Amino acid sequence: MPEIDLSLHVNGRKVTRRVDPGARLLDFLRDDLNLTGTKEGCGAGECGTCSVFVDGKLVKSCLMPAAKAQGTEIETVEGLARPGELEAIQKAFHKTGASQCGYCIPGMVMAATSVLREAPEASMEEIKERMGGNICRCTGYSKIIEAVALARDVVTGRATPDALEPERVGDSFIGSNVRRLDAPSKVTGRLKYAGDMVMPDMLHMAVLRSPHAHAEIVSIDTSEAEAMDGVACAITASDVPGTDGFGVFVHDQPIMARGKVRHVGEAVAAVAAENEVTARKALAKIRVEYRELPGLYDPEDALADSAPVIHDYAPDNVVKHIPLRKGDIDKGFAEAHLILEDEFATQQVEHAYLEPEAGLAYVDADDVVTVISPSQNITHHRHMLSEIIAKPINKVRFIMSPVGGGFGGKEDMIYQGMLALAAMKTYRPVRLVFTREESIIASAKRHPSRVRYRMGLTNDGRITAIKFEMLSDGGAYGMSSEGVMRKAAILSCGPYEVDNIQVDTRVVYTNNTPSGAFRTFGGMQAQFATESMMDIAAERLGLDPFEIRRINMMRAGSLTHTQQELKSASIDRVLAEAEKASRWEAGPAGMRGPERGDLGGPGTRAPCTLGARFESKAEKKGRVA
C-alpha cells in the first residue's frame, strides 16, 4: 500500500508516522495513536462525534484526510485535561447529568470547548447555535447545554467553582441527584466501546449484504476471497454447525441468509482479514448467484391470497394478530350520540444510536466462545447462540460492552453469530464495526402503523365504544413484532375506561427492512391515534381537551382493556400537574391558538431564527422570518 510521511503535534506531543494517503485523520488518531475518545458515529460529517481541534479550529476529522493534517497541531478530547483530572467543562457535564450513553459526549465536550474559546460570553442561544453540528440521541440536549452555560459562568467568574461540586445529600440517597458514576469515563473519552477495543492478533470482519429485497440464493463461491492475501476465512450459512435461527420471539432469522434473502442489506457472507481494507476488498471477490423473486413491499398486499410468501412457516405472511374484545361493541356504538371515524399512519423510524453496531469475538483458553458486544439482552443472546453453534450454554459467553445507545435496536442478534463463527474458524479474535449506512439497512426500525379508528361518544363526552384496527409492516423477519402488537393492543385505547372495545393489531412479513423493538414497543403508535381522536372528539363536542380526558380517565377499580382491575391510576394527578405547570387556559379544542392567552411565557423558548451570534436583541425582535 502507498504511504506518506506524516509529522504533526497531537495533544502537545510531536508524532511522526507513515500513513496511507487516503486514511482519514479520524482513523489515524484512533488506530495509529489509540486516541479512541474521538468516535466515528457516521463517517459523513453529520454527527460531530469525530470533532477535534486542528490549529485551534474545531473540525470534523471524518471529513479530513490525515495527510491534510501535515505539520498541524491537533487537540483531541484526551488532551483537554491531565489524565485523572477533569477540567471545568467536563466537571460541568458531570454535575448536570449531561452524559447518558456517552457516545456523543467527547464530541460534545470538544464542541463546548470550542464555544467557550470562540465566544466566552455566549448566550444560551449562541451556545446551541455553535453546537448545532453535534447530534445526541439520548439526552435531548437540555442538560448538555445547561452544562456549557454552567461552565461558562464558572470560567467567567459569574459563578463560583463550587457550583461544580456535587449536591449535598439529605437524609436519603433515594430521591437524591447523585452524579452519574460513569460520567467521568465518558467526558474524558476514556471509556472503550466495542469499536474501540483491540486484542492481540485480531482480525477484522466485513459483511457481504444482499442487494436484493427478495431472491433465491442459487450459489455462493467464496474461494477467490479466501485465497486473497491477508484473508483468514470466509463464512456463509453452510458454516453453521447447530440449529440456525434467532429472534426475540420467533427464531425465524438465520445468522446469514439461508436459501434466500428477504431484505436488502441482509447478511449473506462475511470475511475476516488482517485489516478492514483487505476485508472490504475480499467481499468484492465473493460470487453470489441470485434468482430474483417477486417482492412484497406493502403490508396490505401481504394479506392478499396471491402475495409472495416470505417465510414458509407463515403462508399467510402474518407474524402475529392480537385481538382484544371487551363488552359489546355493537351495543356500544348504538348508545353513541356521535360516531367518529378516522385513519392514522406512522412511519418507520431509525434508532440512530450514535454508536454503530460493533463487536469482538474470540475463543478463550477454556474453549469458551466469547462475544463482546453492546447487546441489550446478553441472556437471550447466549441462549440462542449456544443452539446455533451447537455448544453447551456454559461454553458460550456474552459480555456486554458499554452501549452507545440502544432504544431497542441492539436487542436483535444480527451480527454476533457471524463473529462467533469466524472466531471458531480461525481461533483468533475477530472484530466487526458497522458503518452507519450498514447499521441503517441491517438493523430493525420502529414498526410503522396504519390505524383505522372508530369511536363512539355520548354528547357529554363519554366514550361508549372503540373499534381499533392496526396493521403494521414487520418487514423481513419477526424480531419483536409479536410483542409490539401485543403491547400496542393492550395500550391501544389509552388511559381511559371504555366498556366496549374491539381491538385487532396485526403485523405482517414483507421484504422491507425489518421492524423490531423500539422504545414504547407499539405503545406510541397506538396512542398517537387515540390521542388524536380524543382531540377530534373534544372539538366536535365543544370540550376542553383536559375535560374530555377527565370524563373518561381510568381510576382505582377501573377495568383495563384487557379487563384487569387497576388498584390505582394516577392519570388524574398527571393531568392536573401538566395543566397547572403549563398554565393551561381552558377552552374547547379547536383553532384557539390566535386567541389564547397562555402562549409564550415561562417554560417556552424563543423561536430559533439563527444568527444569535451576530444579531442584537433589537434586531431579533424585528424579525419576521
Next chain:
Amino acid sequence: MLSCERYEMPETLAEALALWTGAPEGAQLVAGMTDILPWAREGRAGDVELPLAIDLSRVAELNGYERHGSRLRLGANVVWQDFLDDPQLAAWLPVMPYCSVWFADDQIRQQATLAGNLVNASPAADGTPPVIALNGEVELCRLANGQLMSRTVRVEDFVTGPGKTTLAPGEIMCSVTVDCAEGYGASFQKVGQRRSLVISVACLAALVKLDASGNRYEDVRLAVGGVGPVPERLRDIEDRLRGEAPDMALIAELAEATADRVGSRSRIDYRRRVVPGFVRAALEEATDRARSARGAAAKKETVNA
C-alpha cells in the same frame, strides 16, 4: 470509502496547476473535502479510488481577499466560517453571514470553501444565489504552454445545471469576485426540517439599498435557488422595485408571480408555495435591515461630526 494513491498539497498555484495539468484520469481537486468524503459512501457513490488528490488548501495565492473599488475578490480558500468570524467581510457582504449561519454547522464551515460550493454546483447549493445576487464572477486559471492563463466567467453562466459547470479540463478556480454591498440590508431565506445541518429544497438571497432619503429603493438584488436546474436572478422584480418606495402590497403581488417560475422536476407544489413567501419575507427583512444600517451609519456620522 475514499481511497487515494497519492495526496499532494502544493503550496503555489504554479505547482498546483502543473500537477493538475498532468493529472491522470480520475484525479480530483479538493479543498475542504466536506462534499467528497460524504459522497464516497454507500448509498451514494460507494467506494471511490482516486489516483491523485490535489489539495488546494495550502496554495498561498488562493488565500485571503482584496477589495478593488466596488468589487471584492475572495480567494478560493475563503471558508464559510470567515463570513461569520471576520467583521470586515460581514460588513462588505451583509448577506453572507445569514447565508453562512444556515450552512451546515460550525465545524464544517471551518473546512468548506465558498469556491468549492460553487464548483460542485449542487442544485441545493446555498452559495450560488447570494453570489449571483452580488454579480459574482469566478476566475479560472490554467496552464497553457507553461504560462499561467486565466479567464473570468459570470457565475450565472458558470453553473449550467445540477452538478454541471463550464470548468474546463486543467482549470482551477482561483477566486470569486463579487460586488461590495456595504450599506445594503440583506436577508437569506432557507427552508429545512430542522435548524442546523440543513440541505434545503429552496433558498433565496436578497439585498436592498435605500436612497439618501431612505424612502425609495436605490438598488434591489434577488436570487433564488431550487426552482430549476440552476439558480436564478429575479431581475424583473429587481427592475420593478428599483426607484419605488417599499410597498408591501406591491412586493406581495410580485412575489405571487414567482410561483409560476418554478420549473423543478420534483416537489413542485411545495416549491411553488414556498418561493413567493420567501420573496416577500426576504424583501421585508432586507428593507428593515437597510433602514437600521442607514440609522447606524447616520449615528456614526453625527458622532464623528
Next chain:
Amino acid sequence: MQRKMRGRGIAASWYGIARTATVDRAGAWAELDDGGTAKVVTGVTEIGEGILTVLAQIAAEETGVRPEDVTIGDNDTARSPEAAHAGATRQTYMIGNSVALACREARDKLFAEIAEHWEVEAATLVAFDGELRAEGTNLAMSMTEAVDICKKRGVVPVGSGHFTSHGTGLDPEDGSGRPWQAYVFGTQVAEVEVDTVTGEVQVLGIWAAHDVGRAINPRGVEGQIEGGVVQGLGQALMEDYQTVDGHTTTHGFAKYILPTSLDVPEITSILVEDPDPLSPLGAKGIGEPALVPTAPAIMNAIHDAVGVRIKSLPASPEKVLAALAEKEAREAQKPAAE
C-alpha cells in the same frame, strides 16, 4: 393568517412496567466489602438511562455505604446472575428491587454480627452514608470498621436477591389478562409555532408530567423525559425512514433527519409519585413512557395553531403546507356565512 402562528395541544398516556403478559424475573448478588465499600453484581444493561447510578444509590441506601463506594460488576453471562434485558422499562423495577433485596440480605448478615458485638438488638442498628450506629445509644462506628469486625468474626457479609413481576398471558380470543402488575401514567402539553410560509414547525415548550412511582434520581428521570420528548419530536416532525421497493432512500444522516440542539423546546418535567405497593422500593419507570404522548401533543398543538390536523407522521413542512393550502381552498369554496 400571520406568517407565524402559535398553538397548544395535549396528550395523555399510559404504560406498563416490565415484560409484557409474562412473568418477569431478575437476580442480584451483593457483598459488603473492605473499606466500607460494597460490591453489587447483576445482569444490568446500562444503555445510557442511568441504571448503574440508580443501583448504586439503592445499594448505598440499603447497606449504609455511599454511592461512590459501590462497585457494580460487569454484565457478563459467565460472571453475573441473570437480570438482562434493557427494555420494557423494566430495569429500575426488576433490577432495582433485586439489588435492594440482595443488599438487605448482606446488610442483615453484617447487622447480626455487629448486634452481637455491641450486645444490642439488630433492629436498633441504622447505617447511612458510611456510618453505623445503634439507635438509643451512643454506639457508633464507620462502615469500614463494621465490615472489618464482621469478617474477623468469620462472616463475609454477602447476600442475594431476586424479584418477580407477575404478569399473566392474554386470552387468545378476547385478550383478557393481567399483562403487568404496575402501570404508569403521563400527560404532556406542547406549545408550537407554525411557519405558514414554509410549513416548518418549531416546538417551543413541553410540559411533561409523569408518574414514576418513586424517583430514585430526579435529575436522571428528567434526562430520560428530555431524551424521550426529543425522540418524540423527531418522529413527529422530521424523521422518516423510507424505502422504495425495499431499497432505502434514507441511507445516512444527511437524508434521515435527526433533531439538533437548535430544535429542542424548553422542557419542564413534573415527577409524580404513585408508589408501587408490590415492590420493596415503590419505584416504577420512565424510559419508554416519556416518549408516548409527545407526537400527538405536537399534532394537537399544530391543529390549535393553524386549524389543520396531520394524521400521518412526520408532519413535514411539505405536509403542513399542503394541509394549509387544502384548508384555504375548502374555506374559499364555503358559501358566505349566514
